[in-house]
Amino acid sequence: MDAQEFKRALKNIKTPRKVMHAGSLHYLDPIREKYVPATPEEEVRQRILQYLMKVLRVPKQAISVEYLLSKAGIDSKNRADIVVWYYEPNDGYWYALGVIECKAPDVDIMTVDVKEQVFGYADDLLVDYVVVVNGVYSCCWLYDDKEGYKKLLKKLPEYQKMIDKDVEFDDYYKTPERFKFEELEANKYNLINKRSILGEKTNPDHLTFLTNLYDCLILDKNKMPKGKYRCFELVEDYGVRYLKVGNSSGGKYVGYYRSFKVRKNGQEFFMNISIFDYGSESKDHNILTVSSDSKGKNHNSLQYSLKK
Template sequence: MIFSYEKEKLPEIYNRDGKKCYLDPIRKRLILITPEEIVRQKWISFLKDKLSVPEQLISVEDHLSHYGVNSRRRADIIIKGNDDSGNQYPLCIVECKAPDVPLTESTQNQVFDYCDEIGADYAIMSNGYTTDCYKYNEKSNQYIRLSEIPTYRDILGGKYIEYDWGEYPQRMPFEELKRRVVAGEIDEFISDMTIPEIALPAYNLLECFLDYRVKMPTGDYGMFKLIQDYGVRILSYGNHSGGVFSGPYRSFLIDVDGSTEIVSLAITTCYKSTSQDYIRTALCIAIDNEESSHHALQLVLDENLEVNDEICDFYHHGRIAIGNIGSGKISELRTFVEKYCPEMIDGKKFYLGTLTNDKLWRLDDPEVGHVIANLISYALIRDKYRKYKKSLK
């Protein structure tokens, strides 16, 4: 197989804060376009479309430390394989350079060194127009240059399998959801200290986020336009208070004032810094940007969800942390909310919507979509306020 730089496809281009970005299909992020990134994205297309490598077995900008190596270095692209138990192993490293960067002996030594450290047998280096492919020969203890790039099946070499990922299981019925909450058989992302009246809607919302088969309709949601329901991503985010939250997030590609952003929602556990023994359940909303990713809102359901029989009202008290600046003023945040979404003002609190918890919630349900849109809008407003406060420093 031959890599053709001119013929390989590129992802769609989006604008973020006046900068052109690709929506990377592997990292699931908006990535600033550079000459090297163009080569990298063309290689991702080639691996998927020509070599038939499953997306789940491609990693990009992957830390070698993920493979037990004591190093901060990262490989551009790693192709992996599965054994019959589903365990993943690195098979090939692709090192990408910009088209005007020649492939030197130093480049070769770099990728060979990476392969040696993580145990990958295949090494590829490419600047788009020039591509070299090697395979490690155990007898000679050398990397032997190949005349063409092997297919994924050839790379597997009978040692690993083409893993069957299977189907995502159907959601449990609503009555089973209720039974599990009553029995205390709840998900790890919901605190067992959260009372059942709050745990049930939290569990329903968690299952709603994880059901990637049901999409939130695209369109205009007032403060933003939904370009694409991007499905479930496993992510790790920090908040402005220094906490870190990892797990499955439901992500949405949105347009805000002509700039493309990725906003992600998750249900997870959290605790107060002053009382780490008290574990609560939170609805977290995270925003990706070019420099970093952060939680724009951590809505603790134990405090901000009011349940009356089946009626669930989502509120927020308005408290807000602004990095090194400290806490913002709720009164100042209120002026921003009044400007963009005045209907959210409800006395001293911010009203984010109501759901009736008598059935499984789905993202294509207008009632659910309205609450999700409010949550995203409120998170965006909070970030606008943070940006304003930081501009005053």
């Protein structure tokens, strides 16, 4: 949903009245049923709560606020801003349907840190929907904990449509065209200055090649043919996914990966490839990462230096 449409949608949403409590302005939260300080972030949260209940028709009993993940049996002290649940009558259990992260209006919701935070909650709670809002902009994804990032949605649908996965994808975010070969040299600083993929100290002699390689991976208009290769079978070129991938030293790389569904020795799994700046500001240190999923978690199997 674009900024103007989102602001219009929230314009007529009234937050609970601010009241003096313990010497400062507070809201009486309708879900938690307690007084909470009226911070800019809390105002966004209160507007979204009213939007969920009054516009999207989410039942009050299907909403949790500042949900402690440990309540779901997760070994974590983190709290998710808002969790939307649905009741499954066949087994009598409530399941997490979506997680919503609320930020103050001056916070950029598309940074890696914000995405890492909310997609981490999505991984833990096994939800279908991931939403980030700051009262001005919103971003909503249909998500799968094993397959990772799927597609941006135009907006979060009404509650029953959420359950039925009756959604509209956002055509605005189409895969852009790759640079033509003769355009690469003129655009070789694109991955540093515009997309922040490569480090500023990257050897300039390598930038044209790395730009072409990255676009080959991430701009997935052309697919790798299915079939049997020398040491594996390609089941499907799965395209681009937004993933959080860890390594053996405890580091993690969050961003866009090109994913391939592979079969080998009777087992089927994902292989994911991407390029990242290793995080060194003083020297040329970019890496090509190759990861695979194991028991629902993605792990870097190779971090290949791109210095040479």
